[in-house]
Each structure stands twice: as structure tokens, then as C-alpha cells.
Amino acid sequence: xxxxxxxxxxxxxxxxxxxxxxxxxxxxxxxxxxxxxxxxxxxxxxxxxxxxxxxxxxxxxxxxxxxxxxxxxxxxxxxxxxxxxxxxxxxxxxxxxxxxxxxxxxxxxxxxxxxxxxxxxxxxxxxxxxxxxxxxxxxxxxxxxxxxxxxxxxxxxxxxxxxxxxxxxxxxxxxxxxxxxxxxxxxxxxxxxxxxxxxxxxxxxxxxxxxxxxxxxxxxxxxxxxxxxxxxxxxxxxxxxxxxxxxxxxxxxxxxxxxxxxxxxxxxxxxxxxxxxxxxxxxxxxxxxxxxxxxxxxxxx
Amino acid sequence: xxxxxxxxxxxxxxxxxxxxxxxxxxxxxxxxxxxxxxxxxxxxxxxxxxxxxxxxxxxxxxxxxxxxxxxxxxxxxxxxxxxxxxxxxxxxxxxx
Numbered sequence: 001x002x003x004x005x006x007x008x009x010x011x012x013x014x015x016x017x018x019x020x021x022x023x024x025x026x027x028x029x030x031x032x033x034x035x036x037x038x039x040x041x042x043x044x045x046x047x048x049x050x051x052x053x054x055x056x057x058x059x060x061x062x063x064x065x066x067x068x069x070x071x072x073x074x075x076x077x078x079x080x081x082x083x084x085x086x087x088x089x090x091x092x093x094x095x096x097x098x099x100x101x102x103x104x105x106x107x108x109x110x111x112x113x114x115x116x117x118x119x120x121x122x123x124x125x126x127x128x129x130x131x132x133x134x135x136x137x138x139x140x141x142x143x144x145x146x147x148x149x150x151x152x153x154x155x156x157x158x159x160x161x162x163x164x165x166x167x168x169x170x171x172x173x174x175x176x177x178x179x180x181x182x183x184x185x186x187x188x189x190x191x192x193x194x195x196x197x198x199x200x201x202x203x204x205x206x207x208x209x210x211x212x213x214x215x216x217x218x219x220x221x222x223x224x225x226x227x228x229x230x231x232x233x234x235x236x237x238x239x240x241x242x243x244x245x246x247x248x249x250x251x252x253x254x255x256x257x258x259x260x261x262x263x264x265x266x267x268x269x270x271x272x273x274x275x276x277x278x279x280x281x282x283x284x285x286x287x288x289x290x291x292x293x294x295x296x297x298x299x300x301x
Numbered sequence: 302x303x304x305x306x307x308x309x310x311x312x313x314x315x316x317x318x319x320x321x322x323x324x325x326x327x328x329x330x331x332x333x334x335x336x337x338x339x340x341x342x343x344x345x346x347x348x349x350x351x352x353x354x355x356x357x358x359x360x361x362x363x364x365x366x367x368x369x370x371x372x373x374x375x376x377x378x379x380x381x382x383x384x385x386x387x388x389x390x391x392x393x394x395x396x397x
Contacts, residue, residue: 113349114346117347117348155305160308161310161363162308238309241305242303290349
């Protein structure tokens with residue numbers, strides 16, 4: 001009986017093509033016990049939540065998971081998941097900052113900071129101080145940010161009115177075309193000729209357009225290419241408004257989709273900055289760094 | 302910092318830009334705006350280390366600026382925008 005339920009769950013997973021892997025990681029090289037200040041940043045987004053714990057400004061552990069139906073629980077889950085493989089208790093953390101869409105509902109946060117400030121600061125940390133332009137494509141919004149060598153924002157715009165061309169739109173598409181979300185980028189390049197972009201990135205319109213294209217006999221990969229390409233166009237138009245200056249870094253889940261990123265880079269003629277870190281943790285990293293800076297100023301617990 | 306509040310959708314781009322380096326938080330534009338689009342806040346929400354007052358586009362207006370600012374932007378005989386005209390430091394600009 002138990003086994004059949006297990007198979008059921010697995011089949012259910014296989015049918016959810018949008019589902020990406022939730023991860024947590026602990027830095028094997030440092031111990032939290034040596035740290036003077038332990039700070040955490042919790043980024044509760046509309047689609048994903050991340051928690052990062054830093055020991056004196058160095059990443060000690062982090063988690064990346066899906067946001068649940070309410071922000072306080074998602075924030076707690078993310079922090080617990082980050083601490084799961086460690087012997088650190090949440091009460092030992094000196095300062096906690098909440099950020100992202102659900103930032104005002106993070107129960108353990110000492111204060112909240114907007115995701116704009118956190119993403120610039122986080123990108124400065126995970127990509128290095130040469131980053132001047134940060135693009136964050138989140139679950140339901142797009143942020144284009146210019147920053148200085150300290151990760152301080154100099155110019156930004158956030159488009160959160162409409163989820164066109166965002167992560168959730170890509171998830172819906174992955175589901176519609178039955179392509180696992182992680183394979184979308186690669187498969188969108190397995191085509192003979194680059195197709196015309198779909199005429200709208202609006203998820204509702206693009207979905208019906210895609211269905212029409214499939215009926216006309218387009219291959220799944222071609223439809224993926226057409227959507228990725230439309231998304232790159234939309235992101236590009238927002239970036240142009242704040243201006244693009246190298247180095248250019250992409251944060252958020254879309255950084256993992258080369259179908260969009262590579263097409264975008266072709267338009268702006270730049271190489272994207274590279275990092276060993278998970279691009280989705282940028283906001284939470286920025287929050288933890290702000291917490292560290294506040295602790296150094298003597299504002300910690 | 303140039304803060305661009307607004308959005309772009311299928312019909313066009315609608316952004317109000319506020320230059321935090323120029324804004325002194327005097328609030329003249331808040332009084333001038335007939336649609337209560339602007340508000341003065343005590344600290345910059347996007348810069349945790351800046352503590353001086355600053356004007357922002359109210360959160361509940363950010364996704365409606367096309368409509369809220371519409372009455373000040375008639376297609377003909379357009380007068381200078383009250384918010385832009387009231388600012389002595391030229392800290393406010395509209396993209397459309």
C-alpha cells in the first residue's frame with residue numbers, strides 16, 4: 001500500500017513540469033561558532049523563498065524553496081530548511097532582515113528592506129564589485145537595477161504590474177508544452193532556424209498563441225524558442241530604460257534559463273557575469289549583508 | 302538614485318522618475334498633485350542607509366499612474382505638470 005502511494009507521488013511529480021528542485025547548502029569551510037555576528041536574510045518572493053545565514057559577512061548556509069500559501073510560514077520553512085543540516089539554532093542569529101514581495105510578513109525579521117536594495121547588494125557580493133547592471137527576473141516581476149561598486153542602487157525600475165515575461169510565465173509554458181523547466185533553455189536551441197517571437201509575452205495570450213502554433217504543426221522546441229525570444233525582447237526593452245553598463249549580471253531563476261539569457265545577451269552584445277553561487281539567493285544575500293552592516297554599527301541584538 | 306515608479310504594459314511605458322539626490326523631501330509636489338500620487342516618506346525604502354525624508358510614488362498608485370496622471374495630460378493645450386512645476390530642484394520627471 002505504501003509503495004503504491006509512493007509511485008503515485010512520483011507520477012504526480014513527473015506531470016508537474018514546472019517543478020524545480022528545492023536545495024539547501026552548508027559551507028563546509030567555516031564554523032558559525034567563530035563568528036562575531038550571525039545575520040540572516042530571508043527573501044520571500046511570489047514564487048520562491050530563500051534564506052541565507054551569514055557568519056561575519058561570509059555565506060554559512062542557505063536554502064532555496066517554493067513559496068507556500070502564506071508568507072510567515074514560507075519564511076519559517078526557508079530558514080528551517082537552511083539550518084536543517086547545521087547545529088545552529090535560529091535563536092542564535094543576531095539580526096534578521098526580510099525582503100521580497102512578502103517582506104512585511106516575515107515574523108522573525110528585525111526589519112525589512114526592499115528587494116531593489118537587496119538585489120543590488122547581493123549581486124555585488126555573488127558576482128563581484130564590477131557589476132554595474134543587475135537584471136532580476138523573478139516569479140512575477142522584472143527588476144532592472146544600476147548600481148555602483150559598493151552595490152548601492154543608482155537607478156532602478158521594477159515592473160510588477162504584469163507578470164508577462166517573468167518566471168511564473170515560463171513555468172506555465174513548461175507545463176503547457178510538457179517540457180521540464182530545467183530543459184527549456186537547451187531545448188529552445190535545438191531548432192533549425194530561429195522562429196519569429198510570439199507576438200505577446202502576456203501569459204494568457206502567449207498560451208493561446210502557442211496552442212495555435214502547435215496546431216499549425218510547429219515543433220515543441222520551436223514554440224519554446226519563440227517564447228524565450230519574446231521574453232528576451234520584453235526584458236531588453238525594460239533594461240534600455242535604465243541603461244546597460246558592463247558588467248552585466250542576471251539574478252533570479254531566469255538566470256538559469258539560457259534560452260532567454262543567451263538571446264538577451266545577443267541583443268546587448270555583452271557576456272553575462274558568472275558566479276558559482278545559486279543566482280536565486282541574491283536578494284537574501286543582500287539582506288543578510290545589510291544585517292551584517294547594521295550589526296557592525298552596533299544596531300544588532 | 303533615480304527611482305522609476307510605474308510600469309510598461311501592452312499600451313506603452315508609464316514611469317515617474319524621482320531623483321533622490323535632488324529631492325529634499327519638502328513635499329511641495331505632494332500638495333501640488335491633484336491625484337495624491339506622491340507622498341513623503343521618512344527614509345528611502347531602497348536605500349537602508351539614507352535617513353532623510355524623500356518623495357515616492359505611493360505604493361497603491363504605482364500600478365495606476367497612467368490613469369491617475371491622465372487628467373493632467375490632456376491631448377491638447379497641455380499645461381506644465383503641477384508636480385514637475387512645483388519642484389524647485391527638478392527632481393521629478395515623467396516618461397510619457
